[in-house]
Amino acid sequence: MLLAIDVGNTNSKFAVFDGDTLVSQFRLRTEAKRTADEYAAWLTQLMHLQGFNPESITGAILASVVPQVNPNIRRLCEIYFRTKLLIVGEPDCELGIKVLIDRPQDAGPDRLVGIIAGYKKYGGPLITIDFGSATTFDLADKDGNFVGGVLAPGVELTIESFYLMTARLPRIRVEKPARIIGKATVPAMQSGIFWGYVGLIESLIRRIRDEYGEPMKVIATGGLATVFKDEIGLFDAIEPDLMSLGLLEIWRRNRR
Known part of the structure; x- marks a missing residue:
């Protein structure tokens, strides 16, 4: 095992x-x-x-x-x-892909693992979106190589900064509010967080695709992916175990 x-x-x-x-x-x-x-x-x-x-x-x-x-x-x-x-990231660990960015040593291991898993199952070109402490958008080309991405603050990090950096705003949960226009503080905050991130994710996916110039699959992972999937509608798949599957694939490549 x-x-x-x-x-x-x-x-x-x-x-x-x-x-x-x-x-x-x-x-x-x-x-x-x-x-x-x-x-x-x-x-x-x-x-x-x-x-x-x-x-x-x-x-x-x-x-x-x-x-x-x-x-x-x-x-x-x-x-x-x-x-x-x-x-992953140490010299004796072979990934089987090229890291085609300005400073390959700066590519986070988690980002590379997600790209490898997404490409293994869905092919490329590909965008993987990981809803973690940061919200990361990572790109693989048609050959599965890592070609860059976008980093944004994670949803929970934004909520925590809301709470810590203000005197009167409460800590809230990430959920879709009943209305966009909030009639009280908490619904107004929920609307800003939820619809703000919907806009961020949709805009970045479209802009990445436009700049790349080719059709790209979009695979989402992380606990909050399911919270946004119905409103965004641009995910080709949600893979909750993307990182684990990527680690399994890298292990196999090194065993061979």
Whole structure:
């Protein structure tokens, strides 16, 4: 079995694959100082509760945007699962694509993993949109190479700044309001967030396609993708497990 680990700025996801089948997923809040022992106590207990033996893990791969966690996750894999850890972005990890941007070393591992997964399933040219701490728009050409993208503040980050940077505005949830024109503070905020991001996403998709000059599929991932899908109507598919599937594909490429 393969342990595929995706560490984001807010949450970390641990996915377990048995061949092509995703058998379990576990989520944990990302914490840079969490030790290997703490990871192990949490993860192995959940594995036992799911009914499989942690000793069945025979490989591990990590994509992380928080480098501080990498050493302890490496120790987790080596000590508790007795397997080496393949880390996306390190020299020994082959991606099988070209990174065609001005500074290839700046491409986030999560962005590359998403492109690889999207291209594997849908081909290219392609836009993947990830609704995470940042809302990222990443592009693959017809050959699957990473050719750039757009970064915008994430929806939750915008809501949090609303709350922290103002004296009287409350923290709100992301949801579609009943009306565009709010008759009270919370509906007015919800309208600004929801319809503001609908406009941002639609506009960027159209502008990216216009500048690229070719038809492009649009694949969305992240927890908030389903919140916006009915209003936007420009997504070809929503893939909640895009990152895990990308890690599986990269692991296979390196095994070959």
